[in-house]
Amino acid sequence: MLPPLYICGPTASGKSALALEMAAQLGGEIVNADAFQLYRGLELISAAPSAEELARVPHHLYGVLAPSTAADAGSYLRLARPVIADIQARSKTPIVTGGSGLYLKFLTHGPAPLPTADAMLRAELDATPLEKLVARLQALDPVEAARTALKNRRFVSRAVEICLLSGSKASDMRDGWEAQTAQLSAHLRGLVIHRSRPDLHARIASRTRTMLEGGAIAEVADLTNFSPNCEKAIGVREIRAMLAGEIGRTTCEERINAATRQYAKRQESWFRRELWLQPVVQ
Incomplete structure (x- = not known):
């Protein structure tokens, strides 16, 4: 049974491209680990793989949930485990890629034994x-x-x-949980993409501009019944504010860029703690 290869990194760092490259090299199949790419109707906002990319190698868990469906790390784990097991049963390598740190943590180490919310x-x-x-x-x-x-x-x-x-x-x-997960980490293999801050910010700005020019505004306008998860996707609130006449196009783009940069910084901090990930400098 071939173990999964995890490809992680902040948003806009190039995870999808690296996943495609590794899938081609290893004869693998790509499994989504991005919270928003699970949803149908958020393809542009979430920067999901293009139709051309999806056709190159098998992809799993992209656009599998209705926008109205609530999801969390636990429900993602229940979706991902059988998909990965099926890929392994066919002697293929699961290439798990995404930037949702908690979703990945549940998949690699399981949920922490903490009390559920009351x-x-x-x-x-x-x-x-x-x-x-x-x-x-x-x-x-x-x-x-x-x-x-x-x-x-x-x-x-x-x-x-x-x-x-x-x-x-x-x-x-x-601390007790971290000690347990250290043992699990020794058997994992994964990569995390590193880019300089100016480079990453430039990529974020380029992607935001392409997103807005490529149909994301219409995509958000078409969302009528969506879960709180979807509402948290960067770009949804900003575009809705623009559609309501509360802000202009330039301000909308600036706010999306700022929110995305902040999110990328949080992702970098998260993955920095995952010492089992091997850095890939781009």
């Missing part, structure tokens, strides 16, 4: 000012507080939630 507690935390949440986390788990982006409300809230639901420190649970 709706009532989450509502309580959502109603709490961020300053009080930070103080609460610092009291419950100083170690976790020290390594959490304290301006990110979602991160702080989740850390507090883990502490309260588990009765343990979030840092202890995460």
Whole structure:
């Protein structure tokens, strides 16, 4: 059974091109690990592979969900595992590519043994000012507080939630999980694309311009019933604001570029922690 090859990197770094190259070399088939490329009707916004690229080698898990369908890392895992197993059963190499770090983490290491969200507690935390949440986390788990982006409300809230639901420190649970995943990492093989910041930003700007000129505006206009997942795709809110007359075309493009650059920076930080990935400098 041939193990998967994972190809990761920030948005617009060239993952799809490298995946095609490796699939041709290894006789592989490409499996999507991008949260938004799972959806039909978001092909341009999500920069999904073109029809020409899809025809070159078999691709899996692209455009398989209706825009109204909710999805998360757990549901992705349930979709991806049988697809990968089928590719391996045919003595082919699964080439798993995408930039959704949590989706990839679930696939490579499994879900962390952390408590699931509690709706009532989450509502309580959502109603709490961020300053009080930070103080609460610092009291419950100083170690976790020290390594959490304290301006990110979602991160702080989740850390507090883990502490309260588990009765343990979030840092202890995460550290224990990291120790376990280190053993799994030794048996994984993967590549992560690195580009200079100016190069990546130029590629992002070029892709945004091509996207807007290539039909993305009409694509968003056609979205009438979509899940909160789809709404989070970069470009959806910005284009909807433009269609509503709230902003102009230039501002829309600038906002998409800025949001994409910020997302790419977060992706780079995520993959930097995945030490099992071998860097590929482009």
